[in-house]
Amino acid sequence: MSLFQVEGLVKRFGGLVATDHVSLSVERGEIHALIGPNGAGKTTLVNQISGLLQPDAGRVLLDGVDITPLPMHRRVAHGLTRCFQVTRIFPAQTVRDNLLLAVQAHSGSSFRFLQPRSQASDLYVKAEQLAERVGLQHSLAETAGALPHGAQRMLDVALALAAAPKLLLLDEPMAGMGPGESQQMVHLIEALRKDMAVLLIEHDMEAVFRLADRISVLVYGRVLTAGTPDEIRNHPEVQAVYLGTETLETTA
Numbered sequence: 638m639s640l641f642q643v644e645g646l647v648k649r650f651g652g653l654v655a656t657d658h659v660s661l662s663v664e665r666g667e668i669h670a671l672i673g674p675n676g677a678g679k680t681t682l683v684n685q686i687s688g689l690l691q692p693d694a695g696r697v698l699l700d701g702v703d704i705t706p707l708p709m710h711r712r713v714a715h716g717l718t719r720c721f722q723v724t725r726i727f728p729a730q731t732v733r734d735n736l737l738l739a740v741q742a743h744s745g746s747s748f749r750f751l752q753p754r755s756q757a758s759d760l761y762v763k764a765e766q767l768a769e770r771v772g773l774q775h776s777l778a779e780t781a782g783a784l785p786h787g788a789q790r791m792l793d794v795a796l797a798l799a800a801a802p803k804l805l806l807l808d809e810p811m812a813g814m815g816p817g818e819s820q821q822m823v824h825l826i827e828a829l830r831k832d833m834a835v836l837l838i839e840h841d842m843e844a845v846f847r848l849a850d851r852i853s854v855l856v857y858g859r860v861l862t863a864g865t866p867d868e869i870r871n872h873p874e875v876q877a878v879y880l881g882t883e884t885l886e887t888t889a
């Protein structure tokens with residue numbers, strides 16, 4: 638059984654069918670990319686997967702559990718966490734405090750005045766481990782809002798990792814990044830594979846073709862095709878869709 642399945646999802650906005658009977662699956666340890674030209678319906682689909690939007694028909698299953706009726710926070714508890722295009726960090730807080738808040742939120746404890754010291758130090762250790770995982774171990778005392786854009790996106794990923802997701806939804810993680818920052822994000826996503834599956838929505842084709850095990854191509858709300866990077870690169874219909882809009886040329 639696949640870790641994650643979308644079955645026959647439909648979403649209409651008036652007369653427009655933004656998601657038209659979409660089905661896809663993500664396996665354990667897989668990096669699955671969702672690509673498609675502007676307006677193809679990627680955001681609408683991801684909003685239904687994360688629980689921001691309710692579909693008109695179809696189901697979303699995680700680990701065999703039908704999570705379609707669940708609100709976003711309950712999906713997080715089931716193991717599905719999303720990083721947004723816009724970061725959700727607390728800009729006035731330090732990196733450490735951002736991470737502590739995230740770790741604490743998922744630990745079931747709270748920062749009470751008389752909290753046992755061992756419990757509090759455990760949260761600090763977890764926060765520091767997360768910082769190290771995304772390369773921010775030397776920025777723990779810095780104000781999050783003062784970090785460069787790329788580092789803020791890394792922090793956002795670390796906040797998502799605090800929930801220990803089974804499936805991480807990354808919504809354009811490279812958006813607004815310079816080449817160096819994109820490289821760091823690619824390395825980070827590659828390293829996540831051993832602990833979780835990733836559903837990646839990204840316009841940076843070089844990153845997509847480098848990272849993805851499989852790619853689903855969305856066009857006019859439908860899955861045109863799904864396959865390995867090589868299959869997608871050589872697919873005549875995919876090439877036709879992208880010709881004149883975005884290019885599928887990659888260094889891979």
Ligand SMILES: Nc1ncnc2c1ncn2[C@@H]1O[C@H](COP(=O)(O)OP(=O)(O)OP(=O)(O)O)[C@@H](O)[C@H]1O
Nearest residue numbers: 650651653655673674675676677678679680681682
């Ligand atoms: N709330 C809404 N009400 C009406 N139409 C909508 C709404 N949200 C999206 N749409 C329409 O649904 C279609 C799919 O939009 P969506 O934003 O999901 O595409 P996308 O693939 O994410 O595009 P982009 O890559 O530009 O972000 C578009 O035609 C869009 O205009």
